[in-house]
Amino acid sequence: MDEALRTRAEERLHQAFQERALGDSRESYRRRLKVLKDRDPAAFQKAVAYYEEILLPRLADPATDPVAEWAEYGRLLAELAGTGRLVEIGANGRARPHAPPAPADHLVLQIPDDPAVPALALSLPLRPTPAQRATYDLLVLGRTTISTP
Numbered sequence: 283m284d285e286a287l288r289t290r291a292e293e294r295l296h297q298a299f300q301e302r303a304l305g306d307s308r309e310s311y312r313r314r315l316k317v318l319k320d321r322d323p324a325a326f327q328k329a330v331a332y333y334e335e336i337l338l339p340r341l342a343d344p345a346t347d348p349v350a351e352w353a354e355y356g357r358l359l360a361e362l363a364g365t366g367r368l369v370e371i372g373a374n375g376r377a378r379p380h381a382p383p384a385p386a387d388h389l390v391l392q393i394p395d396d397p398a399v400p401a402l403a404l405s406l407p408l409r410p411t412p413a414q415r416a417t418y419d420l421l422v423l424g425r426t427t428i429s430t431p
Contacts, residue, residue, distance in 0.1 A: 291341035291348075298348040303386050305406030307356065310422060314359045314402045321399075325362040332358055349405075353382070353390075356404035360392035363399050368392050375413025389414045391421060400424055 299306055318326040333355065340351045360366060368380035371389040384390045390405035401421035407414060419425040 287338055287342050291338045294344075295341050295348045295352055298352075299408075302349060303408040304349065305408050305410065307352070307403050307406050310403035310406075311356060311359060313400065313422075314363060317399060318359070318362055322362070329359055329362055350383075353404055356392070356402065360394075360402050360404070363402070364394055364396050366392050366394035366396075366399075368404070371414050371417050373407075373411045373414065375411070375417060377417075389418060391417075393421065 296306070298304075315326065315329060318329055337351060337355050340346050341348050357368075360368070369377045369391050370380050370384045371377050371391065373387055380390055384405055387407045388405070389403065389407060389410060392402040392404060394401065400423070403418060403422050406418070410418065419427075
């Protein structure tokens with residue numbers, strides 16, 4: 283893998299998150315990759331191949347929208363882990379079906395049908411509300427206590 287390409291891709295993604303006041307969902311994606319690696323090595327390999335062969339070049343390309351490309355990778359990770367539904371959690375904590383593009387202040391989650399698989403955060407607001415933080419903590423991290431920022 284070309285290290286310059288990887289660096290350029292990561293810089294563009296980080297900058298796009300900042301410009302759009304989005305939180306960094308990379309940790310959520312890493313957790314999903316770990317689930318895939320443990321439960322379905324073939325799906326894990328597909329995810330890694332997509333990241334290296336398709337996503338990184340797209341993220342590095344100035345003609346693409348890095349946030350849209352990142353969201354597409356998140357949808358792939360969600361599909362590889364199994365069926366589920368995409369929801370948006372507004373500032374008030376209410377969920378609704380996801381309708382792209384979600385507002386930057388909405389938390390977008392893939393809720394798997396399999397209760398053993400944690401939810402995947404596809405998009406995070408930069409400053410989640412207490413209701414969004416509690417939803418994230420419970421469904422993504424599996425925490426049963428509320429954390430404070």
